[in-house]
Amino acid sequence: MKTIPIIKRVGVNSGTGIAGTFLDEEFVFHYIAGGRWNFRMEDRMYRIAPGNIILLPPFMLHVVRPVDRRNLVQYVIHFELLEGLSDLQKLPMVVSIPLNEQKRIAGLFSQVKREWRSPEPGSDLISAGILTQFLGIYRRYSDDVPPSNPVNSSGWQNIERGIKFIHANYQRPGLTIGEVSRNAGQSMPYFCKLFKDYIGMPPLLYLNNYRISFAKELMINTASNLSEIAEKTGFSSIYTFSKVFKKISGECPSGWLEKAMR
Template sequence: MDAPLSVPAPGTPAWGDPLTEALELTGVRCVLSRGLTAAGAWALAFPAPGRLKVQAVLQGTVWLLVEGAEPPVRLEAGGAAVLAGDRPYILASDPAVPAVDALPLLRASAEPFFHTGDDGRDTVTIGAHLELDTTAEDLLLSLLPPVLQVGAATAEARTACWLMEQTLRELASDRPGASFAAGHLAPLLLVQVLRAFLTGADAGHCPTGWLRALADERIAPALRLMHGDPSRPWTLAELARAAAMSRTSFAKRFKDVAGVPPLAYLRRWRMHRAEHTLRRADTPLSAIASALGYGSESAFSNAFKRATGLSPRHYRETVRSA
């Protein structure tokens, strides 16, 4: 049984790490992983994945064209790209090659790799779909750009390529524990994706939200405090002091990058934690209330209903029956 509201002791690696806290809520799992080998001139059109999609190139060069995102992205061997999942896209040897529907090729074979183009293996690429819990989709998918390139020279890309290759091997094998192994590789892949985003140039241009705030060096210390001890009644003055800013400057900067004022962010984060616990554990409401800093079960229930439109008990029954 999960115990999602336990807070690590100070000094442990997860203490106050907002990314670790958020990843605990994702419930990420790899639902599909396929490889593609290709040669000559080729282009394949894919529908919107509907899920977070990671594409890694192990050999050769692949062009990635995402609907509504310009210009086309050139992926070299060892590089990867991340798609938020809401737009159709094309993989091609050259952007000028007319694309054909990829779905018939995918359906024609259940093999882990399918082939297109001429004979040979000039190009080898792997795609993985990552499915997230509803809370994680709200936290992540709406905040990522349509396409994020992870350069081949980065440590994150090298690790992502290796993880995807291992995931494909596990899913294609009949070895004992293959599904379990693939399921545990998916969260590691998501870590590399988010690390690449947070250290890249795109982080400062993403939509407002916790991910952009996490990439902001001035705001990050305050985020770590709130995530490290969500039950504490943090004041604006304490959070501003952690960021070495005046209260006015801190409040403005926080709202500019996170989209909400600091204390509103804290309340929202508490509700994300509560939703996660209600979905996955039978923790009493009084214990959830205490762990999140509410003085009583009724105070927590009222706050939860204001945030979600449902009482905690009704929410737990609804999501579990679904």
């Protein structure tokens, strides 16, 4: 049994173009510090605003769309949940907190980020302790749930099956959208239309975006060369990988990596 939460990743996401469909393997704590989003989980659509906390369980598919062009800012912590806090899964996934707690979270977040990155002995315990404070704030205000609207779930389960199939098979170069649509239980033309309506992009573009996002992680965090990364992320050749990478990122892989490592 785990005795403390195990933090996997800490970061700040910001920008005017944060959007997408996400499926994380760990619990994810989101604190919204700026901007307004439409945030869909299961059959509910939430209008997310500063002061909201979102706690997502593992493998919860969610779709994020900005409401306007204002800068969006969220503090994010990925973690494995403490056994003794498993009852958090029974609480609402989105809560609102008062202004005094918002200021407290902003101050604590810089501490947890610093401690999580520190090589000093005991930093894991200190960062886990701060995360536990965040979870305590979330639990304290679990009755203060922001309004949400039901959304048409017709077809959503098919899209969800398709996305999970993509996530499980993106490393296969031979993966086709026809195969994805069959797994989702729909004809390819209808699946593509429904996918774009729900997710905001065609399924092939989603697949390529997903592959490139993993390729970027491998480029930064491993010693693999580009040919190896292309193979690991489902591209049939380094040429195809480079072409898709430039189309999505606006520059070639080597140019992107040089900027990312500065």
